[in-house]
Amino acid sequence: MTASPLHPIVIWFGRVGDMILLSALLDVLAARYGGGCHVIGAGSWPGEIYATHSAVARVSALHRYTAWVFDPAWWRTARALRAARADPVYVCETDPRKLARIRRLLDASGTDPRRCLILAPEPAEACSHWVDRLVGLGRLTPPAFDAAAYPWPCPAPPGAPRLEVSAAAQADCDAWLEDKGWRERPLVLVQPGNRRTMRGRRLRLSAADDKAWPPERWGALLHRLHARLPQALIVLCGAPRESLLLEWIAAAAAVPAVVAAELPLPRLLALCTRAHSMISVDSGPAHAAAALGLPLVVMFGAHSQRQWLPRSGCGSQVLGVGGPPHSRRLDEISVETVFSAWCALGAQPLAATRAAPRAPPTLRPCSCGPDSA
Numbered sequence: 001m002t003a004s005p006l007h008p009i010v011i012w013f014g015r016v017g018d019m020i021l022l023s024a025l026l027d028v029l030a031a032r033y034g035g036g037c038h039v040i041g042a043g044s045w046p047g048e049i050y051a052t053h054s055a056v057a058r059v060s061a062l063h064r065y066t067a068w069v070f071d072p073a074w075w076r077t078a079r080a081l082r083a084a085r086a087d088p089v090y091v092c093e094t095d096p097r098k099l100a101r102i103r104r105l106l107d108a109s110g111t112d113p114r115r116c117l118i119l120a121p122e123p124a125e126a127c128s129h130w131v132d133r134l135v136g137l138g139r140l141t142p143p144a145f146d147a148a149a150y151p152w153p154c155p156a157p158p159g160a161p162r163l164e165v166s167a168a169a170q171a172d173c174d175a176w177l178e179d180k181g182w183r184e185r186p187l188v189l190v191q192p193g194n195r196r197t198m199r200g201r202r203l204r205l206s207a208a209d210d211k212a213w214p215p216e217r218w219g220a221l222l223h224r225l226h227a228r229l230p231q232a233l234i235v236l237c238g239a240p241r242e243s244l245l246l247e248w249i250a251a252a253a254a255v256p257a258v259v260a261a262e263l264p265l266p267r268l269l270a271l272c273t274r275a276h277s278m279i280s281v282d283s284g285p286a287h288a289a290a291a292l293g294l295p296l297v298v299m300f301g302a303h304s305q306r307q308w309l310p311r312s313g314c315g316s317q318v319l320g321v322g323g324p325p326h327s328r329r330l331d332e333i334s335v336e337t338v339f340s341a342w343c344a345l346g347a348q349p350l351a352a353t354r355a356a357p358r359a360p361p362t363l364r365p366c367s368c369g370p371d372s373a
Helices: 014-020 023-033 045-049 072-083 097-110 130-138 165-179 215-228 241-254 267-274 282-293 336-344
Strands: 009-011 037-042 056-062 090-091 116-118 185-193 231-240 260-261 279-280 296-300 320-323
Touching: 009 023, 009 267, 014 045, 014 130, 014 282, 023 037, 023 116, 023 130, 037 045, 037 241, 056 279, 056 320, 090 097, 090 260, 130 215, 165 267, 185 215, 185 267, 185 282, 215 231, 215 241, 231 241, 231 267, 241 260, 267 282, 279 336, 282 296, 296 336, 320 336
Parallel strands: 009 037, 009 090, 037 056, 090 116, 185 231, 185 279, 231 260, 279 296, 296 320
Antiparallel strands: none
């Protein structure tokens, strides 16, 4: 007898990169339980990332810095949880303060603990990739449910993040490129900033920021890229608050083919489906590029590639440079190392646009066990 479809509830108050990694788990759960997931996050980006995704039925986004008692989104989400008493709950949060906030939300909604699974903490020395941890959580079944009724899907999920770009975001990107006069040019995307680059309205290039690369090195790298692909437009990508950093790097490069672009997240996602390649620091946009099939080079500071190297579910190349044990800061990475890695992306043909990412996989439950994945 076929089990009734359920809509798994998946909670993580992560940042952009975290929420993109989450898509690997969402594909698993939607296939196992037969219904789209209800993603609960914090901030604006969960709704932007999952505006269109075949494994997601609903997105709830709490305010990141508003006390729960004053947050209307918190109360709406608590009511939604109270109404979804039949669905399993998967909690991916590991930060103790955020986890306490989630427990308060589950308690207020009367969620039965037997319906819930929480991602287990992992010793630092284990160094498992975050995608593997998330997919491993998806193999498990809360005690309130019969695991045999919701088996591991066949064929096995790709074990990598997967994003979909909405038609509205694609149309916005097309119009933006047309307005800039860039639509027919091959695009190389460069993401130099990270969330620690800016605080408030001021640029802060701190010695404590292990993901900061000196602007003069960015400038030298962009010169090398332009010499290698003179017909390409090199687009410096960033959020509006990173505009000053982008201007500094563009000035250091002093190449007309280098332009700075403040990109809202939906436009960046659409741009990733059209570009030739990307070079990025270890950041959310790097994970987005891999999830959308864009070949890229990722520069690592103190974080390990074993845990955080972006994964592509459609086979596009992802090359990491730096990170332990080779280095612990971006400023220990040479221009030549980054340029050589980008050249090694190799066979990707130069074109104004690329084919759209692979269609969402069709996953169906079957009787095969988790060990067959």
